[in-house]
Amino acid sequence: MTKSECPVSDGYMYYRHKLPVRIIHWLNVILLPILLMSGLNIFNAHSAFYWGKSSYTGNPPLLEMRSKEGNKGEIVGVTRIFGHEFNTTGLLGASKNMEGELDERGFPSWLTLPGVQWLAMARRWHLSIAWVLVTYGICFVSYSIFSRHLQRDLLPTKEDWRSIGKTLIDHLLLRHPTGEAAKNYNLLQKLAYLAVIFMLFPLIILNGLGMSPGMDALLPGWIDLFGGRQSVRTIHFIVAWSLVAFLAVHLFQVIVTGFWNNLRSMITGKYRISSEAEHE
Amino acid sequence: MNKNSEITRRSLLARVLAGACALTLGGCQKLSESTWFSHILGTGEKVTYKMQRLLIPRKAMAQEFTKADRSPLFRSNGTAMPNNPAYSAMADKGFADFRLQVGGLVERPMSFSLNDIRALPSRTQTTRHDCVEGWSAIGEWKGARLGALLEAVRPKPNVHYVVFHCADPMEEDGGSPYYESIDLEDAFHPQTILAYELNNEPLPVANGAPLRLRLERQLGYKMAKYVMSIELVEDFPKIAGGKGGYWEDQGYEWYAGI
Numbered sequence: 001m002t003k004s005e006c007p008v009s010d011g012y013m014y015y016r017h018k019l020p021v022r023i024i025h026w027l028n029v030i031l032l033p034i035l036l037m038s039g040l041n042i043f044n045a046h047s048a049f050y051w052g053k054s055s056y057t058g059n060p061p062l063l064e065m066r067s068k069e070g071n072k073g074e075i076v077g078v079t080r081i082f083g084h085e086f087n088t089t090g091l092l093g094a095s096k097n098m099e100g101e102l103d104e105r106g107f108p109s110w111l112t113l114p115g116v117q118w119l120a121m122a123r124r125w126h127l128s129i130a131w132v133l134v135t136y137g138i139c140f141v142s143y144s145i146f147s148r149h150l151q152r153d154l155l156p157t158k159e160d161w162r163s164i165g166k167t168l169i170d171h172l173l174l175r176h177p178t179g180e181a182a183k184n185y186n187l188l189q190k191l192a193y194l195a196v197i198f199m200l201f202p203l204i205i206l207n208g209l210g211m212s213p214g215m216d217a218l219l220p221g222w223i224d225l226f227g228g229r230q231s232v233r234t235i236h237f238i239v240a241w242s243l244v245a246f247l248a249v250h251l252f253q254v255i256v257t258g259f260w261n262n263l264r265s266m267i268t269g270k271y272r273i274s275s276e277a278e279h280e
Numbered sequence: 281m282n283k284n285s286e287i288t289r290r291s292l293l294a295r296v297l298a299g300a301c302a303l304t305l306g307g308c309q310k311l312s313e314s315t316w317f318s319h320i321l322g323t324g325e326k327v328t329y330k331m332q333r334l335l336i337p338r339k340a341m342a343q344e345f346t347k348a349d350r351s352p353l354f355r356s357n358g359t360a361m362p363n364n365p366a367y368s369a370m371a372d373k374g375f376a377d378f379r380l381q382v383g384g385l386v387e388r389p390m391s392f393s394l395n396d397i398r399a400l401p402s403r404t405q406t407t408r409h410d411c412v413e414g415w416s417a418i419g420e421w422k423g424a425r426l427g428a429l430l431e432a433v434r435p436k437p438n439v440h441y442v443v444f445h446c447a448d449p450m451e452e453d454g455g456s457p458y459y460e461s462i463d464l465e466d467a468f469h470p471q472t473i474l475a476y477e478l479n480n481e482p483l484p485v486a487n488g489a490p491l492r493l494r495l496e497r498q499l500g501y502k503m504a505k506y507v508m509s510i511e512l513v514e515d516f517p518k519i520a521g522g523k524g525g526y527w528e529d530q531g532y533e534w535y536a537g538i
Contacts, residue, residue, distance in 0.1 A: 034308065046414035054408060055415040056351035113305075114312040119412065120531035121312045121321075127538060128324025213342065213410050214332040214537025217497045220343040229408060229416045260290060 014183055016271035021149065024140045025266055027132075032247075034129050036240055037113035040106070041122035047093075047106030049237060053228030062234065067094035067104035075102045130208065137201060144197075153185060154194055160187040176257045179273060189253075196246055200239050207236040318531070329535035333465070336537075342471055342496035345406040351417040354409075354478060356486035359458070362448035362506055375490040380474075384443070384511035387434035394476065394490055400424035400432075403473050411500040412532065420480065421494050423473030430467060430512070439512045442467045443519060444493055447506035450526055460504040461516050461524040461534070462495060471496045474507065499536035501527045 017025075048061040055061070063081050065088070070076040077093030079086045090096070095108035098115055109115040113125055144150040160167075167187045170176070177186055185193065209215045210223040210232035226232050254262045265271035311317040362368075370378055375394055383389035392400075406420040430442065446458035466472055474491045476483050483489045488505025495502045502525070516522065521529025528534045 030304065033304075043414065046411070048415075050415075053345065053349055053416070054351055054418045056353065056355060056417045058352050113308050115309055118312070120527075121318065123412070123533070124318060124321040124324065124531075125308070125312070127328060127533075128321045131324050131327050209538075211410070212332075212538035213408075213499060214336055214497050217340040217342045218336050220341055223343075229410060233414060263293070 011272055011274040013270040014273045015269050016183070016265045017269045018147075018149070019269070020140070020143050020147075022266055022269060024136060027136055031129050031133055032243065034113060034125060035133065036244065037111060038122045038125035038129070039237075039240060041112035041114065041117065042119060042126060043237065044106040044112060044117055045119040045122075049234040050230035051227055051234060052230050053224070055230055065093040065106040075104065077102075077104075130205075134205060137205075141197065154190055154197075156187050156190050160190065163187070174256055179275070182257075182271070182273060192246065192249070196243070200242055200246070204236055204239040204243070207232045207239065211236065325533040325535055328533075328538050332535075332537045336497070338465060339470065340497075342407055345408065345418050347406065347420065349418045350406065350420060350479060354419040354487060355415070355417045356484075357411060357413075357500065359448040359450075359505065360486040363452070363454060364447050364449055367447040367506065371485055371489065378490050380491065380507065381509035382429065382433050382512075383509070384513050385436040385439045386512050387436065388432075390433050392429070397424045397429070397474060397476065397491065401428045403470065404477075405471055405473070405494070405496070407471070407494065407496045409500050409503070412527075412536065419478050421473065421475040422477035422480075423475035423491070423494060425470065426472045426474055426493070427468040427470070429474065429510075433512070435464075435512050438514045440464065441513050441516055441524070443511040443513055443516060443524075444504040444507045445509045445511065446504050447508050456520070456526065458504060458506070458526045459520060460493065460502055460526070461513075461519075462493075462498075462502065466495055466497070469495075469497070497537060501525070501532065502536050 047066065048055070048064040050057070050059070050061050052059070060083065061080070063079070065077070065079050067075050067077050075089070075094045076087060077089040077091070077095060079088040079092045089102070091108055092106065094102055094104055097103040097105070097109055105112075105117060112122070114121050144154070164187055170186075171188055176182070207226060210226060211229065216223055216229070223229055223232050226235055261272050378394055379391040380393075380397065381389075381391050402422060402424055404420065404422040406418065408416050408418050410416045426442070441461045441463055443461045444459060446460075448458045450456040450458055462472075471494065473494045475488075475494050476491055478484065478487050483492060488507075491507045492505040493503045493507060513519070516524045520526070523529045524534045525532075
């Protein structure tokens with residue numbers, strides 16, 4: 001990172017995030033929710049997940065959301081996971097539509113794009129935005145390698161590994177690096193980012209492409225490495241929610257380590273390093 | 281002073297963020313309903329089509345499976361019994377007087393009985409059917425190679441697409457017959473067949489009797505059931521909704537390789 005440091009009253013401003021990183025970050029903020037929500041709309045067209053090469057193998061689905069009629073003739077939303085049935089009325093299986101009436105749908109309208117059940121439009125959103133994501137994803141990974149962002153900021157150093165125990169305890173106690181130590185990502189942060197960039201994203205893209213009958217013909221049978229066409233669809237969904245889980249932890253960390261400082265540094269690049277930080 | 285301006289800046293930023301979220305979500309909904317934006321989103325389909333045609337070799341084969349992989353019951357989706365008196369009459373006679381009409385931009389328009397079609401070079405393949413909704417089923421299909429049938433009618437040089445006209449009306453009043461179209465690259469692919477058998481039995485009515493298209497590198501809705509006639513065309517804007525298929529006219533992609 002460039003050392004452009006300008007002093008302010010209680011410390012100094014440190015240029016933490018370069019422009020390409022900031023651009024990618026905000027593109028993710030806008031586009032990932034679109035991909036998730038249009039994906040959930042697509043899922044709602046057949047709200048069940050299976051394992052294997054096809055949906056009809058004689059085995060029941062792993063997960064299924066549907067509606068059934070209750071004792072008084074009312075609509076009940078039901079979610080079945082590994083044979084266990086749960087009443088999830090209002091959220092999964094059956095929820096209120098745009099007119100406020102209970103309707104059969106996998107995920108609720110407020111979680112899907114479009115809000116109405118509209119497979120053709122959801123596919124348009126999902127498959128177009130996916131191209132945008134893949135394009136800037138490739139640009140970002142190339143940038144990270146050539147600018148040495150990957151080697152300098154993301155790959156754990158020997159010292160990182162040596163202090164693994166301390167980092168873990170600090171995280172559990174919500175003790176966060178301050179002062180000079182806050183300039184660099186810590187070990188767990190680096191591992192989380194690396195996992196997202198080099199595991200979750202490649203996995204979700206690969207498993208997304210695995211659902212394409214065209215791409216399957218490229219090398220017939222390659223999706224069997226993941227268990228088959230229906231497994232690929234299931235994995236795509238699991239990885240999507242893994243990204244949501246990452247986002248939840250990410251937002252939590254952003255808030256507890258200084259929300260406004262973090263937000264500013266992701267907008268302008270400048271991060272305030274406070275001088276009254278205790279040095280350990 | 282400094283503190284105050286910081287606070288207003290923060291509350292302003294918070295409001296901007298909240299507003300942006302609401303605008304994005306509401307905006308996406310509005311955009312979905314506008315034709316211009318749906319056109320922009322449609323470019324994704326063109327990119328997919330070009331990229332897949334570039335990456336996937338012409339004769340790349342869809343995965344084939346074993347008998348053990350076959351689904352116990354091959355799911356019937358969409359029409360299970362066409363609401364069409366002419367079709368019902370034909371089905372009652374076991375399609376004995378069925379004739380497949382093949383015409384359009386061809387040197388030699390022809391019509392084929394089921395026996396004529398059975399006499400054409402055939403292919404048997406156990407393949408996976410992927411529905412746009414997300415489910416898959418595996419079945420063993422036997423049918424005439426579409427390429428062989430097209431060669432028999434001698435397409436004119438300006439032919440670009442093959443259109444399938446079907447017996448199943450998509451509207452309750454008997455209107456909007458199902459139709460589909462594919463390009464020549466797909467039409468002459470070795471796995472592209474007009475299937476007359478499913479799992480060693482004559483094709484059931486629920487699955488498209490007497491003939492259904494199998495187009496193994498695309499999604500299920502491309503594989504027209506109840507095919508009655510085939511038309512070779514240069515382009516398809518004048519056919520029905522002009523998008524090249526019943527579901528395409530409802531907003532689905534013409535190229536369904538993904």
